[in-house]
Amino acid sequence: MIENNIISTMSKIEKLEIALTTFNSKRALSNIDKDLEILNVGKSSLMIDKNSPKSGYYNRVKGFCEEDIVNLENILNTYSKYEIEPCFEITPNNISENVSRTLSKEGFINVEQLVYMELKELEAIQSDSKIEIFKVTESNAEEFINIILLSNEGMDISQKVIENKKHYFYESNFHNYIAYSSGEVAGIGSMFISENVGYIANDYTFEKARGLGCQKVLLAHRINEAIKLGLESLYTDVVFGSISHSNMKKLGFTDVYMSSFWMK
Template identity: 45%
Template sequence: MRRRIERIEEIELELTKLNASRALAAVPKQLEVLSVGGSTLLREPTNPASIYYNRVKGFGAQDVPLLDTILNHYPDGAPCFDLTPDLLSPDVSRALIEKGYLPAEQLVFLHADPLQKFEGTYEFQFELVTEETAEKFIQWIALSNGGMELTEEMVARSKPYFYRPDFKNYMLTIDGNPAAMGSMFVHGQAGYLANDFTFPEYRGRGCQTALLRHRLAEAVQLGLDTLYTDVEFGSVSHANMERAGFRTAYLSAFWIKDDK
């Protein structure tokens, strides 16, 4: 299990760095990655309240004596401790609880083999985002976020990331209308599926399952041997992933400071 965890942790960290760089934000993200003992610290000073960009990964019993040092790297907020099952121990739990931390969320990490062939239905049209269509895709992202306002500077800064060779983004349309979207981050021989979204009026029509299987088939063309993803445990997305052929790799817990 440890080798699989290490592989997923590596690709998930690289995806987090990419997400920070390509974020559609008025103020560019300034993600920092530090090492303290065996722990990897993610810190984003422009948004210290974000539990995604302010995380401690790899924290285990060997780093309990360094806990105060780790926390001192977050002067403007409390980081989230992203704990894999192999590192969660009574000593770790006790140390975090004493600092006011509690497990607040559980993510399930899943894996699947590429799909040799996928036959879609006539109503689904798939399109890989290119340099020519990147701005249209960014408009889709804005629409999925309630019509967020975009500036020319934000679009120009983020646009090149959406058609990078290692970051594949897909649009699914029905009758020419935006229906669903998702991405596949490529790192070595593995891919990571993320950023899945279906527009409300098209939910319940199998869009995400089709988009998942489309990317599983695309992975064959890219020569990938494994695909990973993560979702909230027990969610609708979790069920969708399992229907598409994903299997559980492990559960990870997010420990968050309880300020009550």
């Protein structure tokens, strides 16, 4: 029964993460619009974005397992039409010796692991921090995008892209927040909502504000907002052993599973 509960939660996270990726493709700050397509081959879900052929994020295979080994040639040919080398995201229930050997023979190696986490019981968190949190609205959406650009050095997009995409950052299913310390921007964070659950994402703290507890305050604020919105649970993904991983655990998130990412 415990295993079935874990698999059920994992399936919920996979579905939510696909919804998030689909939304991200629409709001992506890029001079070339994303063109994400999702196809099903066997038990695998293929995310394909021919406009972003180098992106492992937008060109992922989810759900690949032993049963789909017979479909591997078809899967790879589907991507090769667009000169794309996909990323295979393999969950722990699908990893096996046969899957590992098959992907290795095709030149794929395990390059990264991410931990998916869950917060099931949402409880309000009090904070006496002097860090101030402001929600992104229509009035400050462009300011927020400029903050994103500052956090991504070398990112260059046109004013037209900003005008066309800024509405995504204050839609009802995508809540964004800016943290200020002593009147200066300290960090940002997002919460994507699908049905009655949320996904914590896009956490970033500027170097000058690191060590002040900015992300803990941002995270606590989003948990409190999730409670106000009546959400049942929250999910996120982090690098194992990272500061974000530690912060999530301190506020009640628990590990659900770890995915491995196979790329050439």
